[in-house]
Amino acid sequence: MNTFHPQYLNDSQGNTISVVIPLAEYEQIVKQLDELEGIRLHVNTHTGKRPSIPLDEFVRQRMAFSKPIPPAHNGEPIGSPLL
Template sequence: MLTVHPQYIKDADGNKSLVILPAIEFDKLMEELEDLEDVRLYDEAKGNDTGERIPMNEVFKSIESNRR
C-alpha cells in the first residue's frame, strides 16, 4: 500500500482547498494510477475480445501497403 503524507491548505472559510505532497510520493502515486489505468484498459479489451485474430504477416503487409 502506498503511504502518503499530505499537507492541506485551507481557504478563508477553513475548508481544505489544496493538497501538498512530497514529490517522490506524488511520483509514486502517479505510477500507481498509471498501473491501474493499464489494468482497466486490459480488462476492457478482454471484455471486447471477439476471439478474432489477424495473422502477423497480414498485419505487416497492411502496414507496408499503407506506407506507400
C-alpha cells in the same frame, strides 16, 4: 499499502483549499494510476468491452500512428488507412 503525508492548506475562513504531498509520493501515485489504466485496458480488451470515443478522435489517433499504405499492383491502396 501506501503511506502518504499530505499537508492541507486552508483559506482565511478555515476551509481546506489544497493538498500538498511530497514529490516522491506524487510520482508514486501517477505511476500507480498509469498501471491501473493499463490493467483496465487489458481487462476491457479481453472481455470485449472497449471504451468508446468519438469518431473524429478515433480518426485523429489512428492517423497519428498510421503508416502510409503502399499501393497495390493496380495502383489501388490495400486496406483502410484507419486500420
